[in-house]
Amino acid sequence: MGNDRNLPSHVGIIMDGNGRWATNRGLDRTIGHREGASAVRRAVRASREKGIRALTLYAFSEQNWGRPGSEVHALMGLLQEFLVGERDEILGNGIRLRAIGNTNRLPTIVRALLDGLMASSKGNSGMTLTLALSYGGQEEIAEACRVLASRVVAKEINVEDISTGALRSAMPSLEVGDPDLIVRTGGDHRISNFLLFGLAYAELHFTEVLWPDFGEADLHDAITAYQQRERRFGTL
Ligand code: IPE
Numbered sequence: 001m002g003n004d005r006n007l008p009s010h011v012g013i014i015m016d017g018n019g020r021w022a023t024n025r026g027l028d029r030t031i032g033h034r035e036g037a038s039a040v041r042r043a044v045r046a047s048r049e050k051g052i053r054a055l056t057l058y059a060f061s062e063q064n065w066g067r068p069g070s071e072v073h074a075l076m077g078l079l080q081e082f083l084v085g086e087r088d089e090i091l092g093n094g095i096r097l098r099a100i101g102n103t104n105r106l107p108t109i110v111r112a113l114l115d116g117l118m119a120s121s122k123g124n125s126g127m128t129l130t131l132a133l134s135y136g137g138q139e140e141i142a143e144a145c146r147v148l149a150s151r152v153v154a155k156e157i158n159v160e161d162i163s164t165g166a167l168r169s170a171m172p173s174l175e176v177g178d179p180d181l182i183v184r185t186g187g188d189h190r191i192s193n194f195l196l197f198g199l200a201y202a203e204l205h206f207t208e209v210l211w212p213d214f215g216e217a218d219l220h221d222a223i224t225a226y227q228q229r230e231r232r233f234g235t236l
């Protein structure tokens with residue numbers, strides 16, 4: 001178990017491996033997603049108890065819309081259940097809920113639940129939980145460019161004002177700061193379009209554990225590994 005000093009302030013998790021977890025057991029992929037939703041509950045609770053200030057969970061990528069309609073439908077149903085079922089847990093523990101990504105694409109009912117819970121939790125000062133939904137890192141960079149370009153057109157800023165800081169300020173994913181630690185479960189060593197701009201100096205932790213099996217001990221392992229890294233940010 002890691003110590004509580006030098007905790008990562010912002011942790012991002014690429015929650016991968018639900019489908020394989022189910023397929024390995026001869027079950028339908030959607031059962032894996034259901035188990036994955038339980039793992040989300042455990043991870044949120046463990047992160048909060050550990051004292052993580054911000055947790056960003058990659059729940060559904062912009063590219064995941066390309067999956068079969070039945071799987072997308074099942075995922076949206078689980079998201080809806082999560083937002084109803086976790087309402088008390090979120091509000092009762094001072095968690096602030098946010099969403100990043102193209103949430104306009106989500107079903108109306110999911111968006112309504114999301115908007116309601118974000119509004120109710122917005123004054124909370126405990127952990128900030130950000131759900132990346134219909135999210136893509138490249139898409140977020142393009143959107144930030146559009147925002148800054150339109151400010152130039154409106155003569156609010158000059159072209160020279162388009163700095164890395166200005167881009168960062170235009171990215172909702174980084175409102176809680178750049179991620180310090182990115183965890184990916186499921187054994188693949190890639191980023192899959194998550195937090196691309198912010199992860200410039202993030203520590204990366206890859207584990208073979210499939211997301212439905214991810215528990216408190218795995219989170220502790222990831223944090224302990226982080227605490228043993230030396231971050232240099234390009235300096236000596
Ligand atoms: C992650 O699990 C959940 C989402 C991407 C929505 P996957 O569904 O990608 O599971 P694998 O990678 O196929 O095992």
Ligand code: IPE
Pocket residue numbers: 014015016058059060061064188190192
């Ligand atoms: C990344 O997993 C997206 C989420 C975990 C939501 P994917 O399963 O979609 O990524 P690839 O296809 O393996 O790169």
Ligand code: MG
Pocket residue numbers: 016017018186
């Ligand atoms: Mg996957």
